[in-house]
Amino acid sequence: MNFEMIPGQERAKRLLQNGLRMDKLSHAYIFAGPSGSGRKETARAFVAALFCSRNADNACGECLECRKLAHGNHPDLYWIEPDGASIKIDQIRELQQQFAYRSSTSGTKVYVLNEADRMTTQAANSLLKFLEEPQSPIIGILLTQNGQALLPTIQSRAQWVQFFPLPPERIRQKLLAEGLAPELVHVAAQLAAGVEAARELIQINWFAETRNVMIQLMKDLAGKQPFVVSVQQKVMKSEVADHLDTLFDMIMLWFKDLIHVSCGRKSSIVYIDQSDWLVKAAFTRDADGWIGCMEQAVEARKRLRSNANAQLVLEQFLIGVK
Known part of the structure; x- marks a missing residue:
């Protein structure tokens, strides 16, 4: 993995590569941004460039250090994932024990905490002591969707590297060039923050099923079909x-597509295989009507996050839109 393999995130890559070239690196970084935006891939590329014995700011992929990383057995990299629901204090203690030894060949040890915001309070306090008294040369990389959830004292002792969602058009072009199904690519590109995340969505069976169920549900809602029965049979009794x-x-x-069509922007629709139906349905309400439907969908999603009864939330939403 090297920086050239990561789409987008030019600012983050430039910051890290400048630090590598100038040999001015922080002892800790917070890679913050939405899931799928390339945080994990950039961490791998950064570590590879740091360990590479040939190049200063990008991994060659051929030297011994790069090959160790590629095979997942580099002794100076310690990668921590949540143990169940959280990163626990025992994991941080083990990290500290591992880093009590000298590095093997590279001169620097690196640890990566994936989903660092899921550290327990005890683990976070233990890591803080590690950050306050770095045993140089050590570099820590904390990957998180929500950097603000980290202890303020941890935030202040690390350099922030912000990651942003890739533009949907860039994701779309990349995945269409790979020959993936256009009707799925257009939706995934809108919902995912990066190419990898969108590709993963497309390859999961439930994603295509959910799309099909949603389309049928919206058509039932617009017609005379008993949509409550559809909810029970097609949604609640399925993987959806x-x-x-x-x-x-x-x-x-879907509602956004209807707004686009009603405003004369048919070329902007996401559900490209449903364009004929959308054109017919778009003018059954004005744009404000469809905006109201979107607002109801946003409110229903909020209720889902608050652990309201899922079937009741969906049925009440459909009744409200009807």
């Missing part, structure tokens, strides 16, 4: 029931 948040995200894109 476990992904209602994504279902509502797709519904919001």
Whole structure:
């Protein structure tokens, strides 16, 4: 993995590569940004460039250090994932024990905490002591969707590297060039923050099923079909029931398409295979009416996050839109 393999995130890559070239690196970094935006891949590329014995600011992929990383057995890299629901104090203590030894060949040890905001309070306090008294040369990388959830004292002792979602058009172009199904690519590009995340969505069976169920549900809602029965049979008794948040995200894109069509922007629609139906339905309400439908979808999604009864939330939303 090297920086050239990561789409987008030019500012983050430039900051890290400048630090590598000038040999001015922080003892700790916070890579903050949405899931799928390339935080984990950039961490791997940064570590590879740091350990590479040939290049200063990008991994060659061929030297011994790069090959060790590629095979997942570099002795100076320690990668921590949450143990169940959280990163626990025992994991941080083990990290500190591992780093009590000298590095093998590279001269620097690196630890990466994935989903660092899921540290327990005890683990975070233990890590803080580690940050306050760095045993140089050591570099820590904390990956998180929500950097503000970290202890303020940890935030102040690390350099922030911000990651942003890639533009949907860039994700779309990349995945269409790979020959993936256009009808799925257009939706995934809107819902994911990066190419990898969008590709993963497309390759999961429930994603296509949820899209199909959503389209049928919206058509039932617009017609005379008993949509409450559809909710019970097509949603709550299927795999879609476990992904209602994504279902509502797709519904919001559906209403957005109807707004685009009603405003004369047919070329902007996401559900490209449903364009004929959308054109017919778009003028059954004005743009303000469809905006109101989107607002109801946003409110329903909020209720889902508050652990309200999922089937009741969906049925009440559909009744409100009807």
